[in-house]
Amino acid sequence: MSMTKPFSVAIDGPSGAGKSTISKLLAKELGFIYVDTGALYRAIGYEVLNRGGKPNDSDFVEGILPEINLELKYIEDMQCVLINGEDVTGLIRTPEVSMAASSVSAIPAVRRFLFDLQRETAQKSDVIMDGRDIGTVVLPGADIKIFLTASVQDRAGRRYEELKLKGISTTYSDVLDDMTKRDYNDSNRAAAPLKAAENSIMVDTTGNTLEQSVEIIKGIIQKARNN
Numbered sequence: 650m651s652m653t654k655p656f657s658v659a660i661d662g663p664s665g666a667g668k669s670t671i672s673k674l675l676a677k678e679l680g681f682i683y684v685d686t687g688a689l690y691r692a693i694g695y696e697v698l699n700r701g702g703k704p705n706d707s708d709f710v711e712g713i714l715p716e717i718n719l720e721l722k723y724i725e726d727m728q729c730v731l732i733n734g735e736d737v738t739g740l741i742r743t744p745e746v747s748m749a750a751s752s753v754s755a756i757p758a759v760r761r762f763l764f765d766l767q768r769e770t771a772q773k774s775d776v777i778m779d780g781r782d783i784g785t786v787v788l789p790g791a792d793i794k795i796f797l798t799a800s801v802q803d804r805a806g807r808r809y810e811e812l813k814l815k816g817i818s819t820t821y822s823d824v825l826d827d828m829t830k831r832d833y834n835d836s837n838r839a840a841a842p843l844k845a846a847e848n849s850i851m852v853d854t855t856g857n858t859l860e861q862s863v864e865i866i867k868g869i870i871q872k873a874r875n876n
C-alpha cells in the first residue's frame with residue numbers, strides 16, 4: 650500500500666476574516682477534511698465557564714485539563730467537538746465563549762493539551778486546518794500556508810451578520826469591541842501568538858464577496874497542487 654503523506658493547507662488569520670466559511674467550502678470541493686481548531690479552544694473555554702471558573706485563571710484551567718477528554722468527530726462533513734462524550738458543537742459560538750476561548754488560548758498548558766489532537770488529525774487525512782498558529786506551530790511543514798486577513802470593521806460587520814442570523818442578540822459596536830480585544834489578545838500573547846508564517850501567502854479579503862475570496866484561495870491551492 651502506498652503511504653503518501655497527506656496534503657495539508659494551513660489557514661491562519663484573525664477572527665472574522667472568512668477562514669472557516671472559505672475552508673469549509675473548499676474542503677468539501679477538494680474532498681479534504683476541514684479542521685476548525687478554534688472550536689477546540691472554544692470547547693475548553695465553554696467547559697471552564699460551565700464549571701464556574703474564570704478563563705484567565707490559569708491554575709483553575711490547568712487543573713481541569715486532566716479531567717477533559719476532547720474528541721473531534723466528522724458527521725456528514727461537519728466537525729463535531731465532544732467533551733467527555735457530550736457534543737458541545739452547538740454551544741460554543743456565543744460571544745461569551747468567544748472571549749473565554751481567547752483567554753484560555755493564551756495559557757501554554759492549553760496549547761500543549763490541544764497540540765497532539767491537531768497534529769494527529771493532519772497525519773491521518775488531507776486537511777484544510779484553520780486557526781492562529783497552524784502554519785507557525787502546529788503544521789510548520791504544511792504544503793500551503795495562507796494568512797487570511799481583512800480590516801477589523803469588515804470582519805466585525807460579517808460576524809455581526811452571522812450572529813444576527815443565528816438569533817444571538819448583540820450590536821455591531823459590541824462585536825467590534827470584542828473583535829478588537831480578541832485581536833489584541835491573540836496577537837500579543839507570549840504563547841504562539843497570531844502571526845503570519847514566514848513562507849505564507851497573504852490574502853486580504855477586505856471588500857471581497859465570499860465568492861471572490863473563495864476563488865482566490867482555490868487558485869492558490871490548485872496552483873500548488875499542480876506543481
Ligand code: DC
Binds near residue numbers: 686688691780783
Ligand atoms: O477561530 P475562533 O474565533 O473560533 O477561535 C477562538 C479563539 O481561539 C481565538 O480567539 C484564539 C484561539 N485560537 C488559537 O489561539 N489558536 C488557534 N489555532 C485557533 C484559535
